Amino acid sequence: MNLHWLQHVPFEGLGTIEQWAADNGAEITCTRLYAGDALPDLNSFDRLVVMGGPMGIHDHGEHPWLVEEKRFIKQAIDANKTVVGICLGAQLMADALGAEVYPGPHKEIGWFPIQRSNGAPSLIPEALTVFHWHGDTFEIPEGAVRLAGSEPGINQGFVYGDRAVGLQFHMETTPNTMEALIQNCGHELTDAPYIQSATQMRAGIEHIGTVNAAMNNLLDALP
Structure with a gap:
């Protein structure tokens, strides 16, 4: 297996996905879009993981590589690659597939529950408390x-x-990746209904084992 991933900022890595890939004998390669790396040939990988980042999908002026990246994601999906997008990565996938991406009614930052939708495939548990930053x-x-x-x-x-x-959420979160977000994006921690403090987020570390297992199960279930 060849797993390629797209990185948008140096402080957002693969988290527990890196260990999953190693455990499955995958060769891992990366495009650091923020550093100007070129996108790979579609034939060079089987799985594509598109990670998060603090920018928006429409920030083409500041990050012109977003245009080519979205085109590349669509090409990977059309080529029947296994593609997983996380947070910004999911938004880029949605845009590449023609769906609207826009500001949500509330920012969600911290540990909050999600519910699997009726009729959705059982790729995730029916209910799960996951890490958000979007x-x-x-x-x-x-x-x-x-x-x-x-x-x-x-x-x-x-x-x-x-x-x-x-x-939209993070199941790949580790203590280190959560701390990196707190350190680099802490200015977003305002007083709002669905924004936790850094202290509250650190207290939520008890959920990491469960969400990491769910991330592994999802990756195992994909062809």
Whole structure:
């Protein structure tokens, strides 16, 4: 297996996905879009993971590589690659598939529950407390199935075909990746209904084992 991933900022890595890939004997390669790396040939990988980042999918002026990246994601999906997008990655997938991406009714930052949607494939548990760090959300692309939602009424994921999954939330979170977000994006921790303090987020570390196991199960279930 060849797993390629797209990185948007140096402080958002693969988290527990890296260990899953190593355990499955995968060769891991990366495009650091923020550093100007070139995107790979589609034939060079089997799985594509599109990670998160603090930018928005429409920030083409500041991050012109977003245009080519979205085109590349669509090409990977059309080529029947297994594609997993996380947070910004899911938003980029939604946009590439023609769905609208826009600011959600509330920012969600911290540990909050999600619920699997009725009729959705059992790629995730029916209910799970997961780590969030996002302000934007997306409509479900045409032809996709809504995977999950959350209390603020936000779409939390979708499944397109049998190989493409967009997750608005983070199941790959480790103590280190959570701390990196707190250190680099802490200015977003304002007083709001669905924004936890850094102290509250650190207290939620008890959920990491459960969400990491769910992430592994999802990756195992994809072809």
